[in-house]
Amino acid sequence: MPDGTTPLLLRADGDHGVTRLVLNRPEARNSLSFAMLGALADALAGIAADPRVRVVVLAAAGPVFSAGHDLREITAHRADADGGRAFFAAAMRRCAEVMQAVVALPQPVIAEVQGIATAAGCQLVATCDLAVAVEGARFCTPGVDIGLFCSTPAVALSRAVAAKPAMEMLLTGAMIGAEEARRIHLVNRVVPAAELEAATMELAARIAARSAHAVRVGKAAFHRQRGLPLDQAYEHCAAVMTENLLAEDAAEGIGAFLGKRTPVWKDR
CATH class of the missing domain: 1.10.12.10 (Lyase 2-enoyl-coa Hydratase, Chain  A, domain 2)
Structure with a gap:
């Protein structure tokens, strides 16, 4: 938690069986720290067993959806006796478990993307069943820029979009806009910022009205x-x-x- 009291993840159970999960670490660009991934894992496990939840909306606080793994946390663990190997392996394993939990969740998950989604943050968007993004949203898998190929994000990305646009994103690290993300089927809809939550909730309610x-x-x-x-x-x-x-x-x-x-x- 950022200050020991602020939850990393907010949950709001709304009308029609739609539950909102909000990444709540805006001061760290909603990076997927080990603790944040744990909070997501716990929330998803609870939702999977909750018949009252019919659809999940995954949103984020602040101007960034998620910047991916917490590079400061990763760097700090380089001082471990093993150079960080055990932590790196645990973090990648936990991230993979969360992504698989989204796919395995009985309820559909809609990403509500209000800003930039990079690396594992882009992976999270690609993993969700559906995605609605604001017109100014941007996406990239920039690991190659820092000597760290986005191999695990590639798993989700390559299942959401065709091979060549996925490889271009992975090999160049280039940022793409919301309309390009829609063109390659990384997101379903692009809407004005003022309409993002309403458009996402309308989609969620439509699905929630089904059996x-x-x-x-x-x-x-x-x-x-x-x-x-x-x-x-x-x-x-x-x-x-x-x-x-x-x-x-x-x-x-x-x-x-x-x-x-x-x-x-x-x-x-």
């Missing part, structure tokens, strides 16, 4: 099939859809559609 059961099984199936050969992907998703069709919400939703009425979800 939570269908969204949960759909998100899991989407991420699972991406790593499978085509035939196995269809086999897996056909099995998922079969089970989904047997669920109460599917029967309700289809019945409501045919009967021209609004469905009443039971989320099962």
